[in-house]
Amino acid sequence: xxxxxxxxxxxxxxxxxxxxxxxxxxxxxxxxxxxxxxxxxxxxxxxxxxxxxxxxxxxxxxxxxxxxxxxxxxxxxxxxxxxxxxxxxxxxxxxxxxxxxxxxxxxxxxxxxxxxxxxxxxxxxxxxxxxxxxxxxxxxxxxxxxxxxxxxxxxxxxxxxxxxxxxxxxxxxxxxxxxxxxxxxxxxxxxxxxxxxxxxxxxxxxxxxxxxxxxxxxxxxxxxxxxxxxxxxxxxxxxxxxxxxxxxxxxxxxxxxxxxxxxxxxxxxxxxxxxxxxxxxxxxxxxxxxxxxxxxxxxxxxxxxxxxxxxxxxxxxxxxxxxxxxxxxxxxxxxxxxxxxx
Amino acid sequence: xxxxxxxxxxxxxxxxxxxxxxxxxxxxxxxxxxxxxxxxxxxxxxxxxxxxxxxxxxxxxxxxxxxxxxxxxxxxxxxxxxxxxxxxxxxxxxxxxxxxxxxxxxxxxxxxxxxxxxxxxxxxxxxxxxxxxxxxxxxxxxxxxxxxxxxxxxxxxxxxxxxxxxxxxxxxxxxxxxxxxxxxxxxxxxxxxxxxxxxxxxxxxxxxxxxxxxxxxxxxxxxxxxxxxxxxxxxxxxxxxxxxxxxxxxxxxxxxxxxxxxxxxxxxxxxxxxxxxxxxxxxxxxxxxxxxxxxxxxxxxxxxxxxxxxxxxxxxxxxxxxxxxxxxxxxxxxxxxxxxxx
DNA sequence: CTGCGAATTGGCAGCGCTGTCAATTGCGAA
DNA sequence: TTCGCAATTGACAGCGCTGCCAATTCGCAG
Numbered sequence: 141x142x143x144x145x146x147x148x149x150x151x152x153x154x155x156x157x158x159x160x161x162x163x164x165x166x167x168x169x170x171x172x173x174x175x176x177x178x179x180x181x182x183x184x185x186x187x188x189x190x191x192x193x194x195x196x197x198x199x200x201x202x203x204x205x206x207x208x209x210x211x212x213x214x215x216x217x218x219x220x221x222x223x224x225x226x227x228x229x230x231x232x233x234x235x236x237x238x239x240x241x242x243x244x245x246x247x248x249x250x251x252x253x254x255x256x257x258x259x260x261x262x263x264x265x266x267x268x269x270x271x272x273x274x275x276x277x278x279x280x281x282x283x284x285x286x287x288x289x290x291x292x293x294x295x296x297x298x299x300x301x302x303x304x305x306x307x308x309x310x311x312x313x314x315x316x317x318x319x320x321x322x323x324x325x326x327x328x329x330x331x332x333x334x335x336x337x338x339x340x341x342x343x344x345x346x347x348x349x350x351x352x353x354x355x356x357x358x359x360x361x362x363x364x365x366x367x368x369x370x371x372x373x374x375x376x377x378x379x380x381x382x383x384x385x386x387x388x389x390x391x392x393x394x395x396x397x398x399x400x401x402x403x404x405x406x407x408x409x410x411x412x413x414x415x416x417x418x419x420x421x422x423x424x425x426x427x428x429x430x431x432x433x434x435x436x437x438x439x440x441x442x443x444x445x446x447x448x449x450x451x452x453x454x455x456x457x458x459x460x461x462x463x464x465x466x467x468x469x470x471x472x473x474x475x476x477x478x479x480x481x482x
Numbered sequence: 483x484x485x486x487x488x489x490x491x492x493x494x495x496x497x498x499x500x501x502x503x504x505x506x507x508x509x510x511x512x513x514x515x516x517x518x519x520x521x522x523x524x525x526x527x528x529x530x531x532x533x534x535x536x537x538x539x540x541x542x543x544x545x546x547x548x549x550x551x552x553x554x555x556x557x558x559x560x561x562x563x564x565x566x567x568x569x570x571x572x573x574x575x576x577x578x579x580x581x582x583x584x585x586x587x588x589x590x591x592x593x594x595x596x597x598x599x600x601x602x603x604x605x606x607x608x609x610x611x612x613x614x615x616x617x618x619x620x621x622x623x624x625x626x627x628x629x630x631x632x633x634x635x636x637x638x639x640x641x642x643x644x645x646x647x648x649x650x651x652x653x654x655x656x657x658x659x660x661x662x663x664x665x666x667x668x669x670x671x672x673x674x675x676x677x678x679x680x681x682x683x684x685x686x687x688x689x690x691x692x693x694x695x696x697x698x699x700x701x702x703x704x705x706x707x708x709x710x711x712x713x714x715x716x717x718x719x720x721x722x723x724x725x726x727x728x729x730x731x732x733x734x735x736x737x738x739x740x741x742x743x744x745x746x747x748x749x750x751x752x753x754x755x756x757x758x759x760x761x762x763x764x765x766x767x768x769x770x771x772x773x774x775x776x777x778x779x780x781x782x783x784x785x786x787x788x789x790x791x792x793x794x795x796x797x798x799x800x801x802x803x804x805x806x807x808x809x810x811x812x813x814x815x816x817x818x819x820x821x822x823x824x
Numbered sequence: 825c826t827g828c829g830a831a832t833t834g835g836c837a838g839c840g841c842t843g844t845c846a847a848t849t850g851c852g853a854a
Numbered sequence: 855t856t857c858g859c860a861a862t863t864g865a866c867a868g869c870g871c872t873g874c875c876a877a878t879t880c881g882c883a884g
Binding site for chain 1: 869870871872873
């Protein structure tokens, strides 16, 4: 049978408690004792039983990632998971995935429910959960630890943030510098903070370029490929269509490109397209997509690290601002000579 | 404080053990008693403590998914995770992600290690782990339960399989029917069963079409975008280049398309391209990619279901063959008139 | 040497649940 | 009504670990 802490204690000639101290890196263990214990543990191939540890210590050593179920499978989430896993691994924590329905009647209840059932020591929230003030407030009330990954920082104390507004502004700067004047935006879905910030940045950019905001050049979209197609249809049907389209994320940007190609437009000669996120797909499409890189993997890792710090001692852990980067690739080019098309 | 089983027992006027029976759906509980317990539990908002349950029951209620670390983040894995999560959810199991290095010195040891540490009740293996006879043998030796997701079925008893060889054959049939005679293959990476099966299917297809196998039209690739580019370069540099390229998966197919476009080739007019997997990206590129759909999400779900069945009682659980589907999209078309290009 | 505070180590109850087995109850046949 | 067997329920000892606190040892000043 598998070795227990008692066996290790006996073999090392110490008490169980001392073995426990060694395995938990607690102070006040003599170096010599520690070595003896470690050797004994090694010899017996001892591994602490996680369930027993959790039960006795009243902690789960579990962190759950809460995200919107329909986005399960998105590259964004996947990268965050990878980063989170790295951090958990090194701290001997486990990660648990909690795809929940944000749109469901009461997402606050579903998060509470998830906590009650699995008892994670902490949560990592991504948009739209991370942007939901009511949820964060309730979690504070419950005394739950959590970290957020989001552009918004107002309500957050621990996690990562990225200045999406500034990034979106730079996208428009880039397009304006290429001579574009009719720059459209396929906005994100309503409940997402991402929508608001990216849209604000878009307007900032227009302002800086001295371009008047034109309501007809902003269409409601979503974060999906299909939403990009729909948005592009609407924009390219305009009497005076845009020469550049900034989509709220890479998936929808791919949709825009797809629709443009269907209409025989060339990218970037006839139409420039920009995305947001820098997903692997954005590199794989042709022409490769100009986009804003969010370091999702690092964001996942940092959020988890900060969360674990705040679990270790309350008050620790902070909101880490991570850098974005405008990745200029092949889908943007100089604005075409101004002629009414269509 | 949180309600314990004892509180529920007291409130319902039964013993702890009876409450336990109700929560574990054990037989021999009178309907009336069950209702009384359920009502009491509801009133107290009782949730069994997973750690205590695991400790006392000597089970972890945990399933771990073992996959190759470099493929973390691939759409294939992501979809499998989603499916696996669905199955676990409904059986009140937790899923744990174990990205391990397949190429590391001893992947068998790293899997053993992972088992010792986390004590999952079962494992789900995907290629290349699923195809590694030595690993499976060792797991059998250890009495570990596992399910495999793979094309290969020889060593597997529980999990899902898909006839990749037949599917790859159909790809070639499709291309041959379009008049292609010079059909190339960018093969998968060596340790993957996928490589072997897809390559065999490719040869089957050629045979059926009466096309002689030409060594120069098969290049070693990999499952990455970059591998696709490299493979395409090699093939398109040939004196008599292929008119169709069948890549081992969608990512590498995207690489092939990318390189083709860089050379000014039109798809599918000048070159037909086919992938394998039907990842979301394959729909998002332009032209959309003809590929073989693997129902990854269902595969993940089914594998988990079969695994859980075999955990419940040894002997249960089987190898479920899942269907593939050739998705003919826009990246394949009639072979161009035969002229030496370059 | 001796005494004393600090450093180190040990003892043990108990975390919340399930497995085992014993006790009790229910129910149809005699 | 009574008996016997099956169905139902209960009692209780752990599962393997950590928290709490007591015991022991150490190092060094007096």
